[in-house]
Amino acid sequence: MNTDMLITALARDLSPEPALTRGLWLRLAIALVIGVALVGLVLGFRPDLVAALLFPPVSGLRIVLGVMLFGIALRMALLLARPEGASLLRTWPLIAVAGLAGIAVIWALITTPVADWGRAVQGTTLFWCLSSIPVLSIAPVAAMLLTLRRGATSRPELMGAMIGLAGGGMAAAVYALHCTEVNPLFFVTWYGIAIALVAAVSSWAGARVLRW
Amino acid sequence: MTERMIADEDDWALLLKAGMAGDHRAYVTFLRKVTPVVRRIVHTRGRHFGDATCEDIVQDVLLAVHLKRHTWDDQASVRPWVYAITRYKVVDAFRARGRRLDLSINDFTDDLAAEPGPDPMQASDMLKMISMLDVRSAQVVRRIGIDGYSVAETGQDLMMTEGAVRVALHRAFKRLASLRERHLE
Numbered sequence: 448m449n450t451d452m453l454i455t456a457l458a459r460d461l462s463p464e465p466a467l468t469r470g471l472w473l474r475l476a477i478a479l480v481i482g483v484a485l486v487g488l489v490l491g492f493r494p495d496l497v498a499a500l501l502f503p504p505v506s507g508l509r510i511v512l513g514v515m516l517f518g519i520a521l522r523m524a525l526l527l528a529r530p531e532g533a534s535l536l537r538t539w540p541l542i543a544v545a546g547l548a549g550i551a552v553i554w555a556l557i558t559t560p561v562a563d564w565g566r567a568v569q570g571t572t573l574f575w576c577l578s579s580i581p582v583l584s585i586a587p588v589a590a591m592l593l594t595l596r597r598g599a600t601s602r603p604e605l606m607g608a609m610i611g612l613a614g615g616g617m618a619a620a621v622y623a624l625h626c627t628e629v630n631p632l633f634f635v636t637w638y639g640i641a642i643a644l645v646a647a648v649s650s651w652a653g654a655r656v657l658r659w
Numbered sequence: 660m661t662e663r664m665i666a667d668e669d670d671w672a673l674l675l676k677a678g679m680a681g682d683h684r685a686y687v688t689f690l691r692k693v694t695p696v697v698r699r700i701v702h703t704r705g706r707h708f709g710d711a712t713c714e715d716i717v718q719d720v721l722l723a724v725h726l727k728r729h730t731w732d733d734q735a736s737v738r739p740w741v742y743a744i745t746r747y748k749v750v751d752a753f754r755a756r757g758r759r760l761d762l763s764i765n766d767f768t769d770d771l772a773a774e775p776g777p778d779p780m781q782a783s784d785m786l787k788m789i790s791m792l793d794v795r796s797a798q799v800v801r802r803i804g805i806d807g808y809s810v811a812e813t814g815q816d817l818m819m820t821e822g823a824v825r826v827a828l829h830r831a832f833k834r835l836a837s838l839r840e841r842h843l844e
Contacts, residue, residue: 448718448785448786448789448804448805449805450694450714450717450718450721451691452804452805452807453718453721453722453785453804454687454690454691454694454721455687455803455804455807456800456803456804456828457686457690457721457722457725457832458678458683458684458686458687458690459683459803459809459810459825459828460725460825460828460829460832461678461679461681461682461683461686462825462829463679463680463681464679464728464729465729466729467729467730528730529730529731529732529735529740529743530727530730530740530743530744530747531735531739531740531742531743533743534739534743597729597730598727598730599723599727599730599744599747601743601746601747658840659723659727659836659840
């Protein structure tokens with residue numbers, strides 16, 4: 448087929464293409480509702496949820512960090528969905544979130560007696576944390592991967608990882624509605640590991656789903 | 660950036676915007692302006708592929724530019740966007756043709772390289788891919804893409820409404836892009 452003929456044929460197919468983000472917010476809202484419902488029905492909200500949310504410094508920190516990670520990583524994923532997006536990427540917001548988590552850890556190290564560090568890291572709900580966050584991230588990660596397939600990323604793996612971080616961030620914030628482990632030594636460690644796991648799996652999926 | 664490139668850039672952005680709003684002629688002009696630039700990049704990077712394969716890659720890029728036009732941010736410049744699509748598709752082509760490439764390099768002589776192809780615009784893969792479409796889609800693409808009929812004429816020929824022809828054409832292009840992607844692996 449002659450290239451000029453291809454051009455003419457392509458120009459016959461000019462029906463408007465919806466924006467890349469069409470449907471994304473609705474799907475993410477549904478994912479959020481599913482997550483909150485799962486936590487509420489299966490794990491149960493923490494009994495002091497309202498009080499904990501009203502006096503947030505410590506226990507609200509997990510939600511703040513999770514939401515920040517969600518917003519920043521999603522922004523990066525949306526940028527990466529454009530072919531030239533990788534060259535426009537700025538990583539400092541992500542580093543800032545990590546820095547904030549780091550400050551929380553340092554603060555915890557100062558306020559927790561050295562003898563209790565080990566116990567503080569271990570917590571009592573390790574298994575639930577490590578299993579719930581990946582499960583809760585399935586819906587948001589799937590919503591983002593399937594919507595943003597219509598993108599044209601030059602870095603499918605990196606974009607998959609960013610989607611994983613965003614989904615993991617949302618899952619962590621939702622799981623915090625149940626979890627009463629407020630020591631940063633616990634949640635930065637294990638939430639962090641759970642989110643990293645989600646990002647790795649999502650990166651692997653992205654390498655397959657986001658190719659074009 | 661030279662002044663000419665800036666003028667080109669404005670040109671490209673205006674044409675693409677008009678094209679996306681449904682202006683057929685602006686869109687054809689846009690793709691015709693993009694094509695030689697893409698062709699030059701593909702030929703520079705993929706010299707040893709031969710003319711027909713290079714043109715296959717050019718067509719891959721044009722198909723991708725078309726199907727992914729919604730990923731262009733109309734506040735951003737068009738060139739980096741087109742270059743990024745081109746780079747992605749060229750890298751893909753290298754990866755996919757790596758093995759075949761090694762074989763052909765052994766047979767490579769200056770005589771062969773100097774021999775002009777029959778038609779620099781002619782690619783080989785697209786026809787193969789079209790024949791892999793379902794009968795109806797293949798008919799639509801052949802009528803419009805090869806015989807140069809309009810949507811209306813194609814509809815009359817195939818007893819389809821214009822809307823149905825458009826839908827079939829759009830699906831066929833998407834299918835062609837994914838066939839090429841899979842075929843390359």
